[in-house]
Amino acid sequence: MVSVVDWNGLTAGLTERWRALYDRYGTRVQQSPAYAEAMHRAGERVLVALGPETAVAFGRDGTMCRALCNDVPVLSAEPAGSGQLSDVMAQVRRATGLSVYAPLVAAEYAGVAAGAEFRTWPRLPSSVIDWAHDGADLWDRALGRGTSQLTRKRRLVERDGLVLDLARTGTAAAHDMLAVDDNSWKAARGQSMRQRGSQQEVYGGLVRAGVLTATFLRDGGRPVAFRLDGRAKDRVVCLKWSYDEAYRRYSPGLYLLTTGLTRQWSGAGVRTVDLFGSPDSLKDLLYSERPHRTDVWCGDPEQGAELAAERRQLDARVSRAQHGGRGLRHAYG
Incomplete structure (x- = not known):
């Protein structure tokens, strides 16, 4: 049994229990109290379902509660298919009276969601890089799937003096990240x-606090691209990357996700790099595994059906762009 507690109702003891669970079992930054606190500071209403060996954080608005962590939202020693997520979602549903949504979770969760108020629907897979070789095989994999244009783009970056600036945190890094994003x-x-x-406040706050790191590509002192990373134990998640549109000809994302990843995370004890989000033409070059994902819904059937239709439409646009060899931008009007 878990207790469903609003962020403002968390005692020091409950927070410490959550932190201890994360220290033992955490494999995604989004499972952490620090991530939920950033959401709270950004003005989002956060609640957490806490048990003796379980924690699941949710964002709450007027229509639903949504799990903050994709992929593996349940912080626990139990495996994804154990039924914990559906049990927690049902308890949050009873406690709040709202529908409960767990988006883009590992497909193992779908098989245990049962009951009149539950439904699931498949989503596009994620893209994961096996980092057992410290990225030594990454560039060759990209070349094997791409064209000679990849080498030309890398040489262009280096010829014109764009340089990597690795793992920055603090106020200046948060400012530079948003400056790039504003010109993307x-x-x-x-x-x-x-x-x-609230993404500006959430991600900016996490970079300022050092929970996430921003790696930049710079032209002189000017930031022209960034990659935002979160590490939990031996897993790195690349939560976001973007570049200044004026530097599009350099394909900065390619450089950040090949040379940039290798320079930053080789020899660092990392075993997995998660490229996060749905497939696209860049991830197609790099992934070594594509785990399936699903959405889990507990609540009003009509509301769930509307959300499922909207999510499927988005996935269809993303797939058309990917299969057409076009960037993710083409999935958004």
Whole structure:
């Protein structure tokens, strides 16, 4: 049995229990109290379902509670298919009266969601890199799947003096990250951090606090691209990357996710690099595994059906862009 507690109702003892669970079992930054605190500081309402050996954090609005961590939302020693997620979702549903949504979780969770208020639907897979060889095989894999243009792009970056600036944190790094994002294709299509709810405050706060690191590609002192990483034990998640549209000809994302990843994380005890999010033309070059994902819903059937239709439409647009060899930007109007 778990207790469902609003962030403002967390006692020091409950917070310490959560932190201890994360220290023992945490494999994703989004499972951590620090991530939930960043959400809270950004103005989001956060609640957590806490048991003796379990913690699951949710963001709450007027229509639903949504799990903060994709992939493996349950912080526990138990495996994904144990039924813990559906049990927790049902308890959050009873405690709040709201529908409960766990998006983009490992497919093992789908088989244990049962009951009249539960439904699941498949989502696009994630893209994961096996880092057992410290990235030594990464560039060859990309070349094997791509064209000679990849080598030309890398030489262009180095010829024109763009340089990597690794693992930055603090106020200046958060400022530079947002400056790049403001000049990216995402800003032109309403998908930048400033335009997507509280993302600016959440990710900026996590970089300022050193929970996440921002690695930059710089032209002189100017930041022209970034990659945002979170590490939990031997797993690194690349949560976001973006570049200034004026530097598009360099394909900065390719450089950050090949040379940049290798320089930063080789020899660092990392075993897995998770490229996060749905497949795209860049991830197609790099992944070594594509785990399946699913959405799990507990609540109002009509509301769930509407959300499922909207998510499937998004996935269809992303797939069309990917299969057409086009960037993710083409999935957004």
